[in-house]
Amino acid sequence: REEMVYMAKLAEQAERYEEMVEFMEKVVAxxxxxxxxxxxxxxxxxxxxxxxxxxxxxxxxxxxIEQKEEGRGAAGHxxxxxxxxxxxxxxxxxxxxxxxxxxDERLVPAAVAVDAKVFYLKMKGDYHRxxxxxxxxxxxxxxxDSTLGAYQxxxxxxxx
Numbered sequence: 828r829e830e831m832v833y834m835a836k837l838a839e840q841a842e843r844y845e846e847m848v849e850f851m852e853k854v855v856a857x858x859x860x861x862x863x864x865x866x867x868x869x870x871x872x873x874x875x876x877x878x879x880x881x882x883x884x885x886x887x888x889x890x891x892i893e894q895k896e897e898g899r900g901a902a903g904h905x906x907x908x909x910x911x912x913x914x915x916x917x918x919x920x921x922x923x924x925x926x927x928x929x930x931d932e933r934l935v936p937a938a939v940a941v942d943a944k945v946f947y948l949k950m951k952g953d954y955h956r957x958x959x960x961x962x963x964x965x966x967x968x969x970x971x972d973s974t975l976g977a978y979q980x981x982x983x984x985x986x987x
Contacts, residue, residue: 828854828857828858831850831851831853831854831857832850832854832866832867832870834846834850835847835850835851835854835870835874836870838850838874839870839873839874842877844874844877844878844881845878847870847873847874847877847878848874848875848878848925850874851867851870851871851874852925852929854867854870854871855871855929855933855934858937860937861937862937862938862939862940862943863934863943868943868946868947872946872950875922875926875950875954878922879919879922879923879926879954879957882915882918882919882922883919883957883960885915886912886915886916886919886960886961889908889911889912889915890912892908893905893908893909893912896908916961919957919958919961920958923954923955923957923958926950926954927951927954927955930947930950930951930954931951934947935947935948935951944981945981948977948978948980948981949977949978949981951973951977952973952974952975952976952977952978952981953974955970955971955973955974955977956970956971956974958970958973959971959974
């Protein structure tokens with residue numbers, strides 16, 4: 828476990844965040860049913876935040892280009908941008924699904940300390956919010972509702 832934490836820090840220094848995520852997922856697995864340390868929790872958050880942040884920036888850029896191409900009447904370019912946006916959206920969905928699964932199945936249930944539970948519930952809200960940024964119609968509403976639920980649970984947590 829300590830070796831994986833070290834490797835995650837090394838990956839962070841090298842700005843190799845996908846690998847940082849992999850190392851931190853191994854730390855979570857190694858923790859079993861126990862809680863992560865504050866350092867481990869923060870490393871997990873940083874890893875996912877950087878991985879998702881890069882894709883969110885890509886999505887905004889590609890969406891903007893798609894709209895510009897549509898505005899210019901460049902149907903072929905707009906279609907290409909739309910296809911590329913779909914690829915980025917699939918990556919965003921997979922990243923969010925990965926951390927949300929960890930949070931739901933492992934981290935939130937194992938959190939005993941109030942600050943840990945609040946941290947994880949806020950994280951859960953954040954990743955549902957990221958889904959709501961690019962999903963459409965019913966999926967957007969579901970993601971927004973999940974965001975609100977997680978944030979509200981985080982606010983109530985200290986009083987449980």
